[in-house]
Structures are given as structure tokens and as C-alpha cells.
Amino acid sequence: MDFNDPRTTMAIDDLLTRRITRRQAVQGTVAVSLSTVALGGLTVQASSAADAKTLVVASGADAVTLDPQVSFDGQSPLLWRAVYENLVKYEGETLDIVPHLAESYEISPDGLTYTFKIRKGVSFSDGEPLNAAAVKLSIERQIGVEQGIAFALANVDAIEAPDDMTVVLTLTAPSDGALSAFAGMYAPYIISSKAIREHEQDGDWAQAWLRDNMVGTGPYILDSYSQSQQAAFSRNPNYWGGWEGEHFDQLVVSYVKEPATERLLLEQGEVDVALFLPDDAVEELDGTEGIVVTDVPSFNLYYLVLPTREGPTADKTVRQALSYGFDYDTWVNDVMRGKAQQARGPIPSNFVGFNPNTPQYTYDPDKARALLAEAGYPDGGFSINYTYETGYFWKRPLGELFQANMADLGITVDIQELSPSAWADLLSNPETANHAFGLVWWPTLRTPYDFMFSLFATGAQGTAGYNWGYYSNPELDSLLEDGAAEPDEAKRMEIYAKAQDLLVDEAPALYVYEKRYRLPMRDAVKGFVFNGVYIETLNFYDISKTA
Amino acid sequence: MARYIARRLLFMLVVIFGMSIITFSLSRLVPGNPARLLAGPHARQEQVDALAERYHLTGPVLEQYGVYVSGLARGDLGLSVTTRRPVAEDLAQFLPATVELTATAFLITVLVGVPVGIFSAATRGGMFDHASRLVSIAGVSLPIFWLGLVLQVLFYKHLGILPIGGRLGTLDIAPPRVTGAYLIDSLLAGDLSLFWSSAIHLILPALTLAAGSVAVVTRMMRASVLETMGADYVRTARAKGLTEPSLLRRHVMRNAFIPTLTVLGLQVGYLLAGNFLVESVFNWPGIGLYAIDAIANLDYAAIMGVTLIVSVVYVAVNLVVDILYVLLDPRITYS
Numbered sequence: 001m002d003f004n005d006p007r008t009t010m011a012i013d014d015l016l017t018r019r020i021t022r023r024q025a026v027q028g029t030v031a032v033s034l035s036t037v038a039l040g041g042l043t044v045q046a047s048s049a050a051d052a053k054t055l056v057v058a059s060g061a062d063a064v065t066l067d068p069q070v071s072f073d074g075q076s077p078l079l080w081r082a083v084y085e086n087l088v089k090y091e092g093e094t095l096d097i098v099p100h101l102a103e104s105y106e107i108s109p110d111g112l113t114y115t116f117k118i119r120k121g122v123s124f125s126d127g128e129p130l131n132a133a134a135v136k137l138s139i140e141r142q143i144g145v146e147q148g149i150a151f152a153l154a155n156v157d158a159i160e161a162p163d164d165m166t167v168v169l170t171l172t173a174p175s176d177g178a179l180s181a182f183a184g185m186y187a188p189y190i191i192s193s194k195a196i197r198e199h200e201q202d203g204d205w206a207q208a209w210l211r212d213n214m215v216g217t218g219p220y221i222l223d224s225y226s227q228s229q230q231a232a233f234s235r236n237p238n239y240w241g242g243w244e245g246e247h248f249d250q251l252v253v254s255y256v257k258e259p260a261t262e263r264l265l266l267e268q269g270e271v272d273v274a275l276f277l278p279d280d281a282v283e284e285l286d287g288t289e290g291i292v293v294t295d296v297p298s299f300n301l302y303y304l305v306l307p308t309r310e311g312p313t314a315d316k317t318v319r320q321a322l323s324y325g326f327d328y329d330t331w332v333n334d335v336m337r338g339k340a341q342q343a344r345g346p347i348p349s350n351f352v353g354f355n356p357n358t359p360q361y362t363y364d365p366d367k368a369r370a371l372l373a374e375a376g377y378p379d380g381g382f383s384i385n386y387t388y389e390t391g392y393f394w395k396r397p398l399g400e401l402f403q404a405n406m407a408d409l410g411i412t413v414d415i416q417e418l419s420p421s422a423w424a425d426l427l428s429n430p431e432t433a434n435h436a437f438g439l440v441w442w443p444t445l446r447t448p449y450d451f452m453f454s455l456f457a458t459g460a461q462g463t464a465g466y467n468w469g470y471y472s473n474p475e476l477d478s479l480l481e482d483g484a485a486e487p488d489e490a491k492r493m494e495i496y497a498k499a500q501d502l503l504v505d506e507a508p509a510l511y512v513y514e515k516r517y518r519l520p521m522r523d524a525v526k527g528f529v530f531n532g533v534y535i536e537t538l539n540f541y542d543i544s545k546t547a
Numbered sequence: 548m549a550r551y552i553a554r555r556l557l558f559m560l561v562v563i564f565g566m567s568i569i570t571f572s573l574s575r576l577v578p579g580n581p582a583r584l585l586a587g588p589h590a591r592q593e594q595v596d597a598l599a600e601r602y603h604l605t606g607p608v609l610e611q612y613g614v615y616v617s618g619l620a621r622g623d624l625g626l627s628v629t630t631r632r633p634v635a636e637d638l639a640q641f642l643p644a645t646v647e648l649t650a651t652a653f654l655i656t657v658l659v660g661v662p663v664g665i666f667s668a669a670t671r672g673g674m675f676d677h678a679s680r681l682v683s684i685a686g687v688s689l690p691i692f693w694l695g696l697v698l699q700v701l702f703y704k705h706l707g708i709l710p711i712g713g714r715l716g717t718l719d720i721a722p723p724r725v726t727g728a729y730l731i732d733s734l735l736a737g738d739l740s741l742f743w744s745s746a747i748h749l750i751l752p753a754l755t756l757a758a759g760s761v762a763v764v765t766r767m768m769r770a771s772v773l774e775t776m777g778a779d780y781v782r783t784a785r786a787k788g789l790t791e792p793s794l795l796r797r798h799v800m801r802n803a804f805i806p807t808l809t810v811l812g813l814q815v816g817y818l819l820a821g822n823f824l825v826e827s828v829f830n831w832p833g834i835g836l837y838a839i840d841a842i843a844n845l846d847y848a849a850i851m852g853v854t855l856i857v858s859v860v861y862v863a864v865n866l867v868v869d870i871l872y873v874l875l876d877p878r879i880t881y882s
Contacts, residue, residue, distance in 0.1 A: 056717055062840065065631055146594055211631060224720065227630050227640065228840070229713075229832045232720075252717055256830050257839075260696060261712055264704055270717065390843075421845035422577065463595050 052547040053249040055525075057538065058256045058265050060276030062228050067210040068189035069138075070147040077185045078275065078537045079225075082233050082251055083125075084189035084216035087116050087135065087182045093296065093531050095352050095446055097183045101130065101190055101217060111174025111487045118165045122240040124192035125221045132161035134193040139169075141196060141205045142188035149188065152181040152445060175484050176492055177445030185534050186444055190217060219541040220251055230254040233540075246527075246544035266291060266520060272545065273521040273528075275536055278393045283337070285520045295339075298517040299348045299532030300442045301451065304398060304510040305469040307434045312375070312382045319507040321371035323361040325409050326402060326510050330363075335397050336513065343511040345500040346451050350532075353448035355497035359504050361511075368409055380410025385435040387416045389423040395438040398512065402436070427468035430461065439466065439509075442535055448496045449484050452476070456508055471508035548873065548880075555869070559862045566858040567619075567851065571612055574847045582628075602626050602848070615851070624855075625848030629840050634852040637837060642856065643727020644714060645833030648825070649818050650728075651749055652756040656814060660761045661807065664768025669795065671773065679765055686762030691821050695755040695828035702751060709751055712830035715744050752829040756821050760814045767810045768803065775803040805875055812868035816861045 061075035068080035087102040099105060102116040122130040136159050143153050155171040155178065162168060171178060181187060192215035199209035214222040219241060220233035233251040235243070254271070256262040263281050266274040267288060277285075286293045306313045306322065313319055328342040343349075345358035372380060386402060388395035396417070403413035413436075418426065427433045443450045454460050458477050460467040476499060483495035504511070517530055527543040582599035599605045603614050603625065618625060624634035667676040702709040714729055715721060722732040722741055729745035775781065776799055784798055826835035834853050841849035872879050 054718070064629075226721075226832070227632075227637070228836060230717075254713070254717060256712070257827055257836060258712075258830065261699065261828070261830055264699065264711055268704065268707075268711075270711070419577075419843060419845065421843075463592050 052524075052545045055248045055251050055273070055540070055543065055545065056271045057251070057253045057273045057275065058262045058271040059253055060256060060259060060262050060274075060278075061536075062255045062257075063231070063253075065211050066214050066222070066225065066231075067207060068187075069142045069149075069191070070145050070207060072148060072186060074536055075276075077534070079214075079231050079253060080189060081185075081218070081534070081537045082220040082540050083214040083218045083222055084191065085218045086187045086189055088179065089183050090446075090531050090533055092529050095533070097179055097446065101135075105179070107179065109487065111176075111178075111485075112171050114169040114171070114179065116167045116169075118167065119240065120165060122217050123238060124194070124215055124217055125236050125238070126192050126194055126215050128192045128194040128215075130190065130217055131164050132167045133164075135167045135190055136161050137193045137196060138190045139167075139188045141191070145205050145207065149181055149184070149186040149444070152177065153188070173485060174487055176486070177447035177449055177484070180446035183446070183533075184444055185537065191215065219247070228255055241541065247541060248544065251540055266522070269522060271522075272525050273519065273538065275519065275538075277520060279518075280393070282518050282520055283339075286518075290523055291520055292523045293518050293520045294528065294530060296517050296530045297350050297532070298442065298515060298530075298535060299351050300440050300515055300517075300535070301343055301346065301348045302394070302398075302512050302515065303343075303346070303439045303441070303455065304402060304436060304512050305439050305455070306436050306507070306509055307384075307469050308472075308508050309430070309470040310434060311384075312377060313384065313436075315375050316506055317371050317375040318377065320361075320505075321368045321375065321409070322406070322411075323507045323510055324364045324371065325368035326361075326405050326512070327363045328361075328512065331398070331401055332513060335401065336515070339518070340513040340515045343514050345504045345511055346455065346509070347448050347496075347500060348514050348532075351443065351448065351451075352446060353493050353496045355500045358497070358500045361504075361507075365405075365408055372409060377410075380406070380412075383412035383414060385414050385416065387418055387423060387426065387435045387437050389420040390417055391420065392438070398438045428463045430470060433468055433470065437468065439468075441466070443533060446533070447484070448500070449480055452496075452499055452503065453480050456503060469508050471506075473502075473506065476502055476506075552866070552870070555866050559859075559866065562862050563855060563858050566854060567616070568612070570851055570854045571615065571847075572608070574845070574850050575608055575611075577845065602628060604847070615848075619855075624852045627841065627849045627852075628846040629837075629844045629849055634848045637849065638834065638852050638856060641832060641834045641837045644831060645819075645822055645826070645835060647728040647730060648749065648752055648756065648831060648833060649815070649822060651753040652760065652818050652821075653811075653815065655753055655757040656760040656764050656818075657811065659757075660764030661768050661804075663761075664765040664807070665772055665795065665800070665803075667765065667769045668772035668776065669791070676769075679769075683762035683765050686758040689758065691755055691759065691824045692828060694758055695751070695825060698751050698755060699828070710748050712748075712752075712828070714748050714831060715741070716748075719744050752825050752831050755828070756818060756825045759821070760818055763814060763817075764807060764810060768807045771803040771806045772799060775799045778802075801875055805872060808868055808871055808875070812865045815864045819857050819860060 059075065059078060063076040063079050064073045065071050065076055066079060068084045085101050087100060088097050088105060089100040090096065091098045101119055101122065103119045104117045106115045107113070116135070118130060118132055118135060124130065128134065139153070139159050142148065143150055143156065155173055155175055156169055157172045158170040160168045191210065195210070195213070195215040196206045199206040201208055212225060217240065219236055219239045221236045223232040223234050225231045231253045235247070235249050256265065259278055259281050262274050262277060263285065265271045266285065269290065282293060285291050304326070306319055308314055308319070313322070332338065332340050332342055342360070344360045345355065347354045372378060384406065386399040388399055399413070399415045403415060406413045427435065427437060439455070441451055441455060454465045455467055456471045456476060457465065457467060457480055458472040458474070459465070461470050461472070479495055479499040479502065483492050483499065486492040486495060517532070517535065519530070521528065524545045525543060526546060529539050529542065582595050582602060582604050603611055615625060622635060624638070626632070627634045627637050630637050663679050667679045670676055699711050703711040710716065719741060722729060722736045722738055725732050725735050730742065730749070733741035733745055781794065781798055784794055822833060822835035823839060825831065826833045827839055834856065838850065838853040841853065
């Protein structure tokens with residue numbers, strides 16, 4: 001501003017001496033009061049916590065589809081479980097399978113016939129009654145869409161409805177996980193038969209319509225859904241479970257992409273539960289006022305899988321050496337800050353069929369060196385590739401600790417980060433997969449077979465499973481098949497115990513750790529019960545909020 | 548003029564065509580098999596193959612491109628691996644949100660950048676000029692992502708006067724869709740509280756997005772006003788006794804505005820790119836957020852769709868800019 005310029009001084013004089021007219025005064029006052037009201041309104045808006053009858057959930061992962069039978073992703077089941085139900089379910093936090101939409105069930109002694117009595121008086125939210133025909137159609141649909149849990153129903157030979165409220169399944173061969181295929185997070189959820197019939201298009205089993213619409217028997221009804229934004233549900237007034245006691249009237253599930261944002265929302269009380277937050281954010285929230293972090297055992301097991309087809313790690317002795325060469329205690333105590341424990345073999349310690357007598361490796365670099373020498377690599381002298389996908393918070397530190405430990409043995413570990421799609425592509429192709437990688441597994445079926453087959457069976461290599469270390473051992477394969485087909489429980493567990501011992505001895509992977517599940521939520525939320533099979537979902541019907 | 552426009556439109560098609568080839572090839576070059584991810588861990592090879600067929604992920608690259616282009620002519624942009632819906636449907640859902648955000652940021656850029664630039668030039672060397680220079684440098688240097696997060700912490704966490712993100716409050720229901728822009732739709736539906744909610748949700752993201760843009764436009768405007776003010780004809784007009792405000796309005800503005808117009812056209816491109824970051828920070832469900840997820844999933848069709856839209860918008864905006872030149876500067880004619 002040039003004060004020598006007469007125009008400037010004139011402008012300032014003008015400003016200072018301007019007489020304010022009455023009209024301007026009134027306008028000014030009105031403007032001021034409006035903006036105060038507005039700010040007041042803003043304040044109310046910004047800190048809007050929902051009332052006690054609405055649950056607001058933030059999820060850091062976007063649901064993929066509302067169709068509960070066509071996906072194996074980890075994000076969508078949260079929404080499925082508000083509206084859809086299964087014939088049976090896991091009780092509370094246990095692995096006990098109890099009737100749900102089925103009133104009762106019976107398995108024949110030879111394990112080939114499953115009889116379900118359907119619960120009476122239940123209907124879908126579109127009015128269609130729940131009966132044997134509806135159940136049969138849903139199961140046929142699951143098999144027909146060839147996605148989701150269809151692979152576990154491969155043994156199903158026939159589905160019959162001898163009367164209106166009974167469904168009978170006949171299997172070609174017994175399988176110990178068969179019943180749990182109907183109980184888990186991925187299961188043939190019972191969808192309204194009317195909806196399936198009416199919205200069927202070109203033999204797609206109504207997939208196009210059910211992608212964005214939901215019609216089930218569950219406690220809630222879908223009000224609105226927009227992809228990558230939010231899903232809103234309200235009470236199903238005709239829910240067969242009734243509405244005695246404390247239940248939410250409304251549920252809102254919002255997708256929040258940024259962890260920092262999701263965390264702030266929880267801290268400010270604008271959401272009640274925050275799912276899929278990274279570990280470090282969860283740890284920082286622990287102890288914050290108004291927030292409680294659940295701390296319960298899960299069925300997750302975290303492996304460092306080794307490539308077994310070629311190179312030095314094709315040799316069992318080398319793999320055993322590596323198993324002795326990894327510092328489990330540092331991982332558990334320092335990296336995981338004590339929120340984990342070292343795994344004992346390929347099955348989580350709280351899971352059915354766990355063998356408590358399976359041997360466990362300890363950190364013993366001298367033993368590792370001795371074994372390496374025995375295998376012909378006295379000073380190491382070779383390298384291993386380790387790869388992980390972007391976004392998996394624990395996989396990089398795992399690779400780095402592995403790298404440091406291996407360096408002590410004279411082995412070089414090259415770490416490579418890839419996008420999830422590239423990672424999956426690299427490893428599921430036997431031509432390109434020669435990498436060690438971190439992997440977490442939790443059970444889809446209630447059987448140790450689930451862990452051991454998916455990760456180590458010959459039939460699970462490449463695109464057919466997760467055996468991307470390409471381990472192949474006919475002895476293991478036959479143990480697993482024998483176990484699955486064995487009708488006697490005690491004998492079956494013995495076989496599985498042998499399989500675990502074998503897998504520890506063979507060491508196709510390092511069995512690194514088990515972790516507790518920690519979910520942050522507002523302390524007003526009550527009634528959350530965690531079940532490791534239903535991980536990253538909520539038991540909506542049973543939760544409530546104190547005001 | 549009409550021929551000029553026709554030629555430019557034709558050229559636009561060429562540009563889009565070129566963009567599509569480049570994006571198509573680049574995305575195919577990146578390793579990864581989305582069909583595999585889609586099918587899940589328990590799928591048999593036949594299922595993976597069937598999915599690859601369905602999403603046109605198999606066959607020679609040229610053939611895939613051919614299928615894609617012929618689909619384009621029908622309005623079929625392929626299927627998204629991320630949402631498992633037609634990409635055209637996804638874009639129709641997400642685009643209005645981005646347009647609303649970008650348009651608001653653009654409006655802020657023009658309504659703040661231009662006057663501030665002019666005033667800085669008019670009061671050159673003064674306090675205001677110095678202050679605006681500082682703010683401009685800050686606006687251009689501060690990373691959008693960081694700025695967004697800081698504004699969130701300040702206005703949401705500490706002051707509690709603005710929401711943290713999203714287009715509406717958690718319990719609000721979107722207005723019936725007419726344009727897809729909630730500001731307009733809520734007014735059309737006569738719902739004032741919804742209008743208010745969408746307006747305050749728009750403030751932080753639009754400001755964050757506009758920050759760098761405002762800075763550039765301010766400096767550009769200032770520079771071109773100063774340059775114009777030094778011209779002979781301006782000196783003559785002043786000598787004839789014309790007052791400063793009149794001078795600014797009648798002689799300087801129109802001529803100074805032309806270079807800024809070019810910059811504004813380019814800024815639209817910058818704003819469109821900035822969307823990706825702003826939408827991520829503020830959870831704004833537009834094509835930026837959609838694209839980020841698509842890229843992580845190697846969702847070719849979605850990536851192509853977003854790229855095409857952005858190219859079309861950018862080219863169209865610059866065509867509009869060129870036409871505006873003619874209106875502003877009689878010396879410019881197109882044959």
C-alpha cells in the first residue's frame with residue numbers, strides 16, 4: 001500500500017468515516033445472528049453421535065458384494081450377517097455347532113446322511129415362508145454358483161425334501177468338516193426362494209440382483225446401500241428370534257478408507273466400533289478414555305512359508321535349520337509387544353484337533369548352523385526371496401526379522417513388496433513362485449484339515465488353494481484324506497495329530513505366531529462376543545449400547 | 548468458428564483414443580492376474596479361467612483392446628473386478644460426487660484467486676501483496692494429503708465445527724437423485740437441513756483441493772495485471788484522467804484475464820488429479836476413491852474408465868477455454 005499516493009489516503013478516510021446507515025446496521029446484525037445460529041448448527045452437526053438405539057460401525061475395508069454365497073472376501077460378511085442366517089451356527093465364542101434355522105439335525109453313523117429339521121414359523125423379509133424347498137434351493141444355488149464355500153460341498157450327492165420341513169443331504173463320502181460348511185462365515189446362507197426365482201437372469205441364480213439386494217430371515221433388513229459409502233439396516237419386525245431385551249433399531253456400516261480418519265471418528269464418538277484398523281492404531285487407542293479394546297484369543301495362525309520345490313529350501317534339513325534360526329521371542333515380545341504367542345505347529349492351540357505334544361522349534365542359531373553344515377551349506381552362502389503385499393502391516397517386519405536372523409547364518413534374504421494382485425499372481429503360478437512369504441490363516445471349516453490341506457496339500461497348489469510353497473508329500477496327503485474320512489472322532493484326531501507332527505518335522509513353513517483379536521469400540525457398547533470363525537464381523541442382534 | 552470447433556472435437560477423439568491405448572498397454576504390463584484374486588483361494592483352475600473369460604482378461608492384448616473399444620461405442624465400459632458391476636454403472640454413481648467437489652473447488656479458485664490477484668497487483672508492494680505471496684507459496688508447497696489431514700484435526704477434532712469427511716452426516720439419507728450433486732438435489736427436494744449438511748461437508752475437501760489452485764491463479768493474475776498495467780494504452784488512459792477503478796474494470800481486466808484463463812484451464816486438470824488424494828483423506832465417494840481401490844485390485848476396466856473420463860473432461864475444458872479467448876480478445880480469430 002503506497003501511502004504517498006493520494007488515492008490511498010482517500011480510500012482509508014472513506015473507510016473510517018463512512019457513516020453506517022440504519023439499513024446497514026440492521027443488515028449487519030441479521031448477518032451476525034444468522035452466522036451464530038449457523039455455527040451453532042455446525043457444532044451440533046459435527047459432533048453428532050447416534051442415539052442409543054442406533055449402532056454406527058466404521059469399517060476400513062469396503063464390502064465387495066451383498067450376495068452371501070459368491071465371495072471369499074473378508075469384508076462383506078459383516079453385512080451378510082445382519083440379514084442372512086444359516087441352518088446351524090457356532091455357539092458364542094466356542095466351536096460348538098448348534099441349530100439355528102434348523103431346529104435340529106442328525107448325522108448318520110456312517111457320516112453320509114445329514115438330516116435337518118427346519119424351524120417352524122420363520123419367514124423371509126419378503127413374506128416367503130422358510131421351508132424345506134427354500135433351504136434346498138439355497139443349497140443348490142450355492143453349489144450352482146461355484147463360488148464361495150461351494151468347494152466344501154463337492155461331496156454332496158443329493159439334496160432331498162421328504163416333507164415340507166425336512167431336508168436330507170446325501171454325501172458321496174464322509175467328511176469331518178461337512179457340517180461346519182453350513183455354520184461358518186462362508187456358508188450356504190439361506191436366501192429367499194422367491195427372490196432367487198423372481199430375479200433370475202440368464203441362469204445367473206439371481207447373482208446380478210442379489211449383489212445389491214438382500215432378502216433373508218435375519219434380524220435386520222437392508223434399508224439402503226451404496227458401494228464404498230455405507231449400508232443402513234433397520235429392524236426386521238417379524239424376526240423369529242423376537243425383540244425382547246436390548247437390541248438396536250438401526251445399524252449403519254460406513255466404509256472409511258483412511259485409518260487416521262476412522263480412528264478420529266471412534267475417538268470423537270461418532271462411530272461406535274472401528275473394524276479393520278491397523279495394529280498400531282489399535283494399540284494407540286488402547287487406554288484412551290471412552291474406548292475399550294477387546295482382547296480375546298482368535299483362531300488365526302501366522303506362517304512364514306518357505307519355497308520347497310527348488311533351491312536349498314527343497315531340502316528338509318535346510319528348512320529345519322531355518323526353523324531353528326528364527327528368533328521367535330524377539331518377534332513375540334518386541335515386535336508384537338507381547339500380544340501374541342509362538343505357534344506350536346500348523347494348528348492354533350485353541351482349535352479343535354490341536355496336538356499339544358507336537359514339537360516346537362526354539363531359537364537356537366548353533367543348532368541351525370550345525371544343520372546347515374549337515375545339509376552342505378556350512379556358511380549359508382545362498383539367498384532366499386521373501387515377498388509380501390502392500391497393506392499387510394505385519395508382513396514386512398516379519399521379513400525384516402527373518403532377514404536379520406538369516407544374515408547371522410550367512411543366508412541373504414531379498415525382500416520384495418508387491419501389489420496384492422501381483423503378489424497373488426506371482427505365487428499362484430508355479431513357474432514364477434520361488435519365494436518365501438508371510439501368510440495368515442483362519443478356519444473356514446471346523447477341522448484341522450482346513451489349515452493343513454489349504455496350505456500344504458498337493459491338491460492345494462497353484463490356483464487351487466494356498467499351498468504356494470508348493471510342498472508336496474504323499475504321506476501328508478493320505479494322512480489328511482484318512483483323517484477327513486474317519487467317522488470315529490478319537491481316531492480322527494489321532495491321525496491329525498500325526499499330520500501335525502509330520503508337518504513340524506518337515507518344516508515347509510515356520511510356524512511363527514498366534515495372535516489375540518483386538519477390536520476397539522466405545523465403552524458404551526455391550527454384548528459383543530467374538531468368535532474366531534466369524535472374524536471381523538459383529539453379532540449385531542446381541543449387542544446394545546448404554547446411553 | 549464452427550469449423551474450428553468441429554476440428555477441435557475431432558482432435559479430442561484422437562487424444563482420447565491415444566490415452567486409451569497408453570493406459571490399456573500400461574495396465575496390462577503390470578504383473579498380476581485379477582481373475583485369480585476374484586476367484587478366491589479355493590477356486591479350481593476352470594473357475595479362474597471362466598472368470599478371466601467373463602471379464603475379457605484372456606487372449607492377445609490387441610484382441611482385448613478391440614473388444615474394449617467396440618464396447619465403448621455401445622457405452623459398455625466393461626465389468627469392474629472391484630465392484631463386480633459394469634464400470635459404466637460405477638462411474639455413473641461416483642462421477643457426480645467428484646464433479647460437485649471439483650466444481651466447488653474451481654469456483655473457490657476463481658472467486659478467491661482472481662480478486663486476490665488483482666488486488667495484490669493494485670496494491671503492489673503493500674502488506675496485502677506480501678501476505679498473499681506468502682499464502683500462495685504455502686498453498687502450492689503444502690502437500691494436499693497433509694493439508695487435508697491437518698484441517699481435519701483442527702476443525703473436527705479440536706474445534707469440532709466441521710465434519711471429518713463423507714458427503715453427508717452418518718444418519719442423513721441422500722436426496723432423491725436428479726443430478727447427483729447433493730447441493731442441487733437437496734434444494735430441488737426442498738430439504739434445507741440436507742442442503743446445509745451437504746454444504747458443510749463440502750467445505751474442507753473443497754478448500755484442501757483448491758489450495759494449490761488458488762495460489763497459482765493468484766500469482767498468475769497478479770503478474771498479468773501488472774504487465775497489462777504497464778502497457779502504453781493504460782498510461783494513456785490514466786493520462787486522460789480515468790480513475791483507477793474504472794481503468795481496472797474497463798481496460799485492464801479483460802486483457803489481463805487471458806493468460807489466467809489458460810491457467811484456469813490447466814488448473815482443472817490439476818484439480819481432477821488432486822481429487823484422488825482429497826477423496827481418500829475425506830472419504831469422498833467419487834471416482835478418485837474408486838480409482839484408488841481399482842488400482843490396488845488391478846481392475847483394468849475401472850482404471851480405463853476413470854482415465855477416459857478424466858481425459859474427456861480435461862480436453863473439453865480446454866476447448867471451452869479456447870473458445871472463450873475469442874470472446875475476450877477480438878484480435879484472436881480461428882479459421
